[in-house]
Amino acid sequence: MRSLDRLTLRERALVALREAILTGRYGPGDHLGEVEIASQLSISRGTVREALRHLQQEGLVTPGVRGMLRVRSLSANEIDELFRVRCALEGQAVAEIVESDRLAQVVGELHSALERLEAATGDLGEQLEADLAFHAQLCELSGNSILLDTWRHLEGPIRVVVMSASTENRRFPMSADHHRPIVEAVERGDADTAVRVLREHMQAAVKLLNSKS
Structure with missing residues (x-):
């Protein structure tokens, strides 16, 4: 006892x-x-x-x-590195999803994740949870457990960085509309476009999170 x-x-x-x-x-x-x-x-x-x-x-x-x-406190350079590593992992997840024989099923689950993002219209915490859940599911659906575990180790620092940013700079693109092009590209089997959108998504986040305003 x-x-x-x-x-x-x-x-x-x-x-x-x-x-x-x-x-x-x-x-x-x-x-x-x-x-x-x-x-x-x-x-x-x-x-x-x-x-x-x-x-x-x-x-x-x-x-x-x-x-x-x-x-933990991350410098501007560490935030950039954090999101570049995250982008590399999610890009690999996209590549493995597109090459899998479960593509149709995976796309259906990603659309469900988009619906949850669309429903997250509350405070920043709720939006961040829905955003990270979408990206975690993207990694999970790759079927690569090592990739998912590695991504999970980044999750804590990502939360700290976002929640500690100024109110004006923490609301980087977390809406369903900013994620839908990723799902649509995956659905077409177009890994290159999905990765490009992911990269733009991460770059926009870093730019806002590192802004001094």
Whole structure:
């Protein structure tokens, strides 16, 4: 029972800390003090330490001064690199989908993902979740589990970058209309066009997220 209780506390701490980071309550560069967090959540420092270690593996947290962990902060160059790697993975996913014998089924699922994007008309968080879900599904439908796992490791930093951007710059093209050309190109078996649209999509995101205005 003790180990179960400990696991439950760790999972609750993990969920609470992840949400605080992804919603911007902890911003990039903010230090995450074990004592303060343990007091706020009414749990032990050891439990906090385990949760922070997990968040470090997710790419949300990184060592700072004197080993104290802080919310990861990406430079303009790192944001560019992040989205270029993401584009390369999703481009490979498109190529594998087009070459597969499940193309018709995959296209149907991508159209369903577009409908969910269209329905996400709420706050930024809801739109971001729908946007990332579309791209995650694109990777998943490739059938390449290593590709999907690699993309998942980028998901945390992407969320931090978007949620920490200024209100004016965080709403990069996340609508269904900006994703529909990707699906249409995949449906035609035109991987080159789908990859080009993906690249333009990522470049637009980087330009906005790195803008100083």
